[in-house]
Amino acid sequence: xxxxxxxxxxxxxxxxxxxxxxxxxxxxxxxxxxxxxxxxxxxxxxxxxxxxxxxxxxxxxxxxxxxxxxxxxxxxxxxxxxxxxxxxxxxxxxxxxxxxxxxxxxxxxxxxxxxxxxxxxxxxxxxxxxxxxxxxxxxxxxxxxxxxxxxxxxxxxxxxxxxxxxxxxxxxxxxxxxxxxxxxxxxxxxxxxxxxxxxxxxxxxxxxxxxxxxxxxxxxxxxxxxxxxxxxxxxxxxxxxxxxxxxxxxxxxxxxxxxxxxxxxxxxxxxxxxxxxxxxxxxxxxxxxxxxxxxxxxxxxxxxxxxxxxxxxxxxxxxxxxxxxxxxxxxxxxxxxxxxxxxxxxxxxxxxxxxxxxxxxxxxxxxxxxxxxxxxxxxxxxxxxxxxxxxxxxxxxxxxxxx
Amino acid sequence: xxxxxxxxxxxxxxxxxxxxxxxxxxxxxxxxxxxxxxxxxxxxxxxxxxxxxxxxxxxxxxxxxxxxxxxxxxxxxxxxxxxxxxxxxxxxxxxxxxxxxxxxxxxxxxxx
Numbered sequence: 001x002x003x004x005x006x007x008x009x010x011x012x013x014x015x016x017x018x019x020x021x022x023x024x025x026x027x028x029x030x031x032x033x034x035x036x037x038x039x040x041x042x043x044x045x046x047x048x049x050x051x052x053x054x055x056x057x058x059x060x061x062x063x064x065x066x067x068x069x070x071x072x073x074x075x076x077x078x079x080x081x082x083x084x085x086x087x088x089x090x091x092x093x094x095x096x097x098x099x100x101x102x103x104x105x106x107x108x109x110x111x112x113x114x115x116x117x118x119x120x121x122x123x124x125x126x127x128x129x130x131x132x133x134x135x136x137x138x139x140x141x142x143x144x145x146x147x148x149x150x151x152x153x154x155x156x157x158x159x160x161x162x163x164x165x166x167x168x169x170x171x172x173x174x175x176x177x178x179x180x181x182x183x184x185x186x187x188x189x190x191x192x193x194x195x196x197x198x199x200x201x202x203x204x205x206x207x208x209x210x211x212x213x214x215x216x217x218x219x220x221x222x223x224x225x226x227x228x229x230x231x232x233x234x235x236x237x238x239x240x241x242x243x244x245x246x247x248x249x250x251x252x253x254x255x256x257x258x259x260x261x262x263x264x265x266x267x268x269x270x271x272x273x274x275x276x277x278x279x280x281x282x283x284x285x286x287x288x289x290x291x292x293x294x295x296x297x298x299x300x301x302x303x304x305x306x307x308x309x310x311x312x313x314x315x316x317x318x319x320x321x322x323x324x325x326x327x328x329x330x331x332x333x334x335x336x337x338x339x340x341x342x343x344x345x346x347x348x349x350x351x352x353x354x355x356x357x358x359x360x361x362x363x364x365x366x367x368x369x370x371x372x373x374x375x376x377x378x379x380x381x382x383x384x385x386x387x388x389x390x391x392x393x394x395x396x397x398x399x400x401x402x403x
Numbered sequence: 404x405x406x407x408x409x410x411x412x413x414x415x416x417x418x419x420x421x422x423x424x425x426x427x428x429x430x431x432x433x434x435x436x437x438x439x440x441x442x443x444x445x446x447x448x449x450x451x452x453x454x455x456x457x458x459x460x461x462x463x464x465x466x467x468x469x470x471x472x473x474x475x476x477x478x479x480x481x482x483x484x485x486x487x488x489x490x491x492x493x494x495x496x497x498x499x500x501x502x503x504x505x506x507x508x509x510x511x512x513x514x515x
Contacts, residue, residue, distance in 0.1 A: 186452065189454070190454065191447050191449050191454040191456070192449055195449075246448075246451075249451075250448050252448075254448065254449065256449050256450060257449075257450065260450055293451070296450050296451055297451050300451070300452055310450060
């Protein structure tokens with residue numbers, strides 16, 4: 001039975017989540033790169049948006065949300081073949097459920113862009129995205145949300161801590177490693193060319209995230225409302241955490257730092273957002289801000305790995321942190337909805353950790369294979385000269401800024 | 404005629420322009436410039452990583468004046484652009500052979 005209130009909200013939420021990628025994430029990333037690569041990053045996000053939408057229609061949705069397989073869906077909904085205007089999913093039209101989920105399938109591979117900017121071949125972006133949606137996103141989405149084995153196991157992932165952020169973050173790390181660092185990294189890399197653009201993009205992501213998390217309730221009621229509240233509190237808290245750490249450590253709180261904290265807080269609260277209360281949101285923000293901050297350093301300095309825009313440290317680590325925190329923050333003492341009958345916190349932590357670890361293992365294996373295939377078919381890196389000149393002109397024949 | 408080139412702190416441009424107007428200059432050219440002197444550069448920190456910025460933004464102003472006001476112009480720029488801190492910039496002076504106004508074809512002092 002279709003509920004018009006629920007339908008209205010999810011229509012709105014769908015638009016909000018698409019807005020996260022186009023142009024939120026695109027601007028967030030574009031401001032972080034050098035001016036010679038701004039268009040290439042915008043192009044990556046835009047092309048991924050289009051490509052992921054078509055792949056979602058062709059096969060992604062079917063593999064994620066059909067059949068009763070434990071590991072993967074079937075092909076019954078390829079090109080939405082058995083879905084009509086009147087098909088219903090819960091209390092909303094299935095066409096809308098498809099579209100809402102499509103916007104998630106769009107933003108998740110777009111998050112990975114941050115790992116490979118400024119040096120990847122454009123063909124490799126399209127190839128990696130296509131294979132990744134089918135081999136990583138669709139299966140994990142099926143495991144957690146499509147009735148697969150992790151959902152049977154009782155894993156809690158409200159809006160995509162595992163499905164979106166762990167998959168994207170881990171793949172980012174694998175791709176960055178296999179692709180290699182940008183030439184001159186880390187000493188000769190110039191800083192973000194437009195911090196103001198980073199802030200504008202992050203702000204759009206923040207607003208869009210209301211659709212992402214509160215929309216994941218798939219209804220327009222108490223779950224959506226509380227999810228929106230905790231999302232905002234976590235984002236605000238993590239932003240302040242980042243600001244304070246920088247202020248203490250460097251004497252100056254930076255804008256790029258604050259908005260990076262925002263994204264860390266948003267990623268962290270994502271898996272928990274529908275299950276926790278306001279204090280839970282605050283705690284997610286504290287934890288996400290601190291853990292992600294130190295992971296940025298860990299990846300860059302300790303691993304010397306050029307995950308250029310910190311996708312793993314912010315999204316992967318944030319998403320995993322939130323996924324573990326759900327098991328505790330869901331408790332009624334934190335104003336959460338409470339665990340299932342007879343389930344202990346410890347049991348739930350084990351379930352959550354199982355979800356994360358199995359996803360990490362599958363993602364590493366599948367992404368490695370994808371990168372190896374891509375290397376054979378399109379090649380991975382542009383040549384050194386193109387990298388120095390910048391991808392805007394060399395790959396797309398355009399320049400972002402004219403004198 | 405002399406050309407006077409001054410590299411100054413970005414926040415001093417308006418003060419310098421105003422005080423030069425009082426001296427009676429007929430025009431000047433301003434360029435956004437970047438460079439380093441004794442200050443070298445500075446560091447900026449993004450997401451915990453330090454970046455060395457080797458060139459600091461400055462304004463370069465250029466004006467050609469009659470010999471008679473050269474000293475006055477130099478004195479004015481020196482006084483107005485000075486903060487007393489490192490990075491205040493420099494002034495260079497050299498001789499100009501000819502000046503021509505494109506619109507009318509006037510030359511030298513008439514062209515300024």
